[in-house]
Amino acid sequence: xxxxxxxxxxxxxxxxxxxxxxxxxxxxxxxxxxxxxxxxxxxxxxxxxxxxxxxxxxxxxxxxxxxxxxxxxxxxxxxxxxxxxxxxxxxxxxxxxxxxxxxxxxxxxxxxxxxxxxxxxxxxxxxxxxxxxxxxxxxxxxxxxxxxxxxxxxxxxxxxxxxxxxxxxxxxxxxxxxxxxxxxxxxxxxxxxxxxxxxxxxxxxxxxxxxxxxxxxxxxxxxxxxxxxxxxxxxxxxxxxxxxxxxxxxxxxxxxxxxxxxxxxxxxxxxxxxxxxxxxxxxxxxxxxxxxxxxxxxxxxxxxxxxxxxxxxxxxxxxxxxxxxxxxxxxxxxxxxxxxxxxxxxxxxxxxxxxxxxxxxxxxxxxxxxxxxxxxxxxxxxxxxxxxxxxxxxxxxxxxxxxxxxxxxxxxxxxxxxxxxxxxxxxxxxxxxxxxxxxxxxxxxxxxxxxxxxxxxxxxxxxxxxxxxxxxxxxxxxxxxxxxxxxxxxxxxxxxxxxxxxxxxxxxxxxxxxxxxx
Numbered sequence: 001x002x003x004x005x006x007x008x009x010x011x012x013x014x015x016x017x018x019x020x021x022x023x024x025x026x027x028x029x030x031x032x033x034x035x036x037x038x039x040x041x042x043x044x045x046x047x048x049x050x051x052x053x054x055x056x057x058x059x060x061x062x063x064x065x066x067x068x069x070x071x072x073x074x075x076x077x078x079x080x081x082x083x084x085x086x087x088x089x090x091x092x093x094x095x096x097x098x099x100x101x102x103x104x105x106x107x108x109x110x111x112x113x114x115x116x117x118x119x120x121x122x123x124x125x126x127x128x129x130x131x132x133x134x135x136x137x138x139x140x141x142x143x144x145x146x147x148x149x150x151x152x153x154x155x156x157x158x159x160x161x162x163x164x165x166x167x168x169x170x171x172x173x174x175x176x177x178x179x180x181x182x183x184x185x186x187x188x189x190x191x192x193x194x195x196x197x198x199x200x201x202x203x204x205x206x207x208x209x210x211x212x213x214x215x216x217x218x219x220x221x222x223x224x225x226x227x228x229x230x231x232x233x234x235x236x237x238x239x240x241x242x243x244x245x246x247x248x249x250x251x252x253x254x255x256x257x258x259x260x261x262x263x264x265x266x267x268x269x270x271x272x273x274x275x276x277x278x279x280x281x282x283x284x285x286x287x288x289x290x291x292x293x294x295x296x297x298x299x300x301x302x303x304x305x306x307x308x309x310x311x312x313x314x315x316x317x318x319x320x321x322x323x324x325x326x327x328x329x330x331x332x333x334x335x336x337x338x339x340x341x342x343x344x345x346x347x348x349x350x351x352x353x354x355x356x357x358x359x360x361x362x363x364x365x366x367x368x369x370x371x372x373x374x375x376x377x378x379x380x381x382x383x384x385x386x387x388x389x390x391x392x393x394x395x396x397x398x399x400x401x402x403x404x405x406x407x408x409x410x411x412x413x414x415x416x417x418x419x420x421x422x423x424x425x426x427x428x429x430x431x432x433x434x435x436x437x438x439x440x441x442x443x444x445x446x447x448x449x450x451x452x453x454x455x456x457x458x459x460x461x462x463x464x465x466x467x468x469x470x471x472x473x474x475x476x477x478x479x480x481x482x483x484x485x486x487x488x489x490x491x492x493x494x495x496x497x498x499x500x501x502x503x504x505x506x507x508x509x510x511x512x513x514x515x516x517x518x
Contacts, residue, residue: 029072092116092123092467097150099143100456100471109460109469111147112154113388113422114354116462125463127421128388129379134426135394139456142483143424143471144390145171148315148356149479158315158356161342162335165360166321174482177315180307182300182334183322190318191305192218192337193255196344211344214374215244218340219260221371225332226288235281239267242278243285258302261289297330301337309345311353318342335364336371343378347385354386362391363398366413372402376416391420395428396435414439423461427453 013021091105096112116125134140145168148158152175160168172179180188195211219240224232232240243263247255250263264286267275275282292302300323310316318338324331339359346355359365366372382389393399399417403409418439428436428450436442436450446459446466453459456472475483 092462092465093119095119097147097154098474099147099150100469101473103457103468103470105467108474109467111460111462112151112156114156114386116422117383119463123463123465125422127379128383129420130388130390130422130424131417131420132390132392132424132426133395133428134424134458135429135432137455138426138428138453139458139471140392140424140426141167142456142475142480143426143458144358144392145483146471146475146479147390148358149175149482151356152314156354156356157313158358159342159346160315160317160358160360161339162320162360162364163317164320164324164331164335166319168315168317168358169319171482172315172317175314177317178310178313179317179319181319181322182338183320187306189299189303189306190301190338190341191256191303192222192301192340193257193260194305194341194344195253196347212244214340214344215255216241217371217374218336219244221336222257222292222333223285223288225329225336226291227284232285233281235278236285239264239278239282240285243267243282254304256303257289257292261286261293261302264289296326297333300334305341309342311345316342331361332364335361339365346387347378347381352386354388356388356390357382358390358392360392361398362393362417363401363413366399366402366409366416369403369409369412372409372412372416376412379416379420389420391417393417395432396439397432421461421463423459425450425459425461426457427451427455 091102091107092109092111094108094110095115096110098108099111100109101107102109113125113128113130116123117128119125132140132144149171151158158177160172163169169179171177180190182188182190193215195215220232220237223236223240240260243260244255246263246266247259251259264282267278267282268280268286270276270279291297292300320331320334320338323334342357346353346357365375378387379389396414396417399410399413402413418441423440425436425440425442425446428447430451433447433451436447437444442450449468450459454470456475457468457470460467460469
């Protein structure tokens with residue numbers, strides 16, 4: 001075949017135009033059709049003299065058959081698109097801020113969990129929550145900061161209940177947000193038992209029930225983390241609930257950890273028959289709360305809050321980096337307190353606000369069975385409250401710190417994380433491959449792809465579709481300097497001058513190979 005003819009038929013044409021088009025087609029076909037060979041030329045060659053290879057064949061000889069004629073292919077423009085299938089994806093759409101470049105569609109990748117949830121097509125999502133998972137130095141923190149900062153222009157806000165590394169402080173200050181610093185000689189104090197604002201439209205009974213459940217779950221989580229056994233008996237649970245009830249009554253509905261501690265002490269030292277069954281059970285919880293009232297955590301969480309949550313701020317960050325330096329137990333206790341305080345404020349579905357709740361080291365919020373159950377309920381109700389929980393993990397194995405092996409707590413923790421439908425999977429190591437297949441039901445192809453991702457690249461699961469995204473391809477020098485987290489490790493080498501800005505071609509993307517985690 002020496003040529004092909006592509007025919008595009010106009011939607012409307014007269015009889016004369018159709019006749020002229022057909023004449024033109026015949027002329028073009030005659031032009032590209034090879035000249036017809038003569039009958040003698042088309043005849044088969046005479047058989048050769050019989051030789052050792054059989055009649056009609058000689059060594060080095062062959063039948064010189066006439067060339068076949070293949071007519072031109074005719075198809076509409078719609079069908080011609082199927083000649084090259086699977087080359088480019090249609091993309092996720094254009095709703096929300098730009099997060100990076102879609103390497104499959106060779107286009108910008110936009111994402112907003114609220115827009116994805118509102119999308120009723122097959123590309124929509126069924127939840128507003130996001131799981132961010134990847135190894136160290138894979139670019140998780142920078143991508144989450146990119147999503148949070150670029151979403152501010154779309155009217156969304158961001159809240160970091162516990163900034164363990166202090167890396168969100170500079171981001172909040174750069175965008176005009178609010179920073180609450182705990183520890184380090186500061187005077188800020190948070191009461192994890194704050195009732196928070198009244199839910200719009202809820203009855204008195206509904207509001208009291210939600211506040212009571214949140215306070216009880218917070219108390220039990222704090223005490224279970226502190227006691228040696230890690231589990232509370234039924235009598236200890238009863239003593240905590242009784243002390244909380246009395247503290248609420250004696251303070252006019254504004255209890256603190258100090259008030260609960262005082263009530264537990266009263267129960268443990270009571271001589272009356274009314275508290276006889278709970279007298280011994282109150283001793284353990286009382287000593288657990290004593291750490292907040294008189295121990296190394298005093299001055300932070302035991303009394304009324306000295307700071308208020310600014311609901312109008314674009315970003316609110318609770319800086320707990322000074323407390324996290326005191327050890328893992330202090331870090332987990334701090335995260336439970338700060339998360340409970342933040343949730344009490346932002347869980348109002350009729351406030352008409354949309355916020356990212358960024359949970360660094362998300363497994364620390366799953367310290368006990370009550371905390372896990374509250375966590376699961378919070379994730380389910382997040383879309384009603386306008387919340388997008390961003391749970392950040394280094395690997396699925398981080399959840400092994402929750403409960404004992406084969407315990408109800410650990411199984412529930414894996415179930416809670418696995419149910420998050422929107423997932424950003426960054427580079428993982430060989431040891432995490434089995435967990436990705438077993439816990440997240442990822443295909444073998446995607447698991448292998450995750451092992452080869454470069455810094456800032458991730459596999460984004462949104463609803464039923466997966467996308468390969470390079471987030472650093474659209475980063476600016478200002479964002480890079482703002483989002484980098486490797487100053488302490490690299491010092492002056494982490495300079496914006498080393499950035500490679502993206503080329504317009506799809507095979508060249510900006511990367512930083514000498515940084516730890518941007």
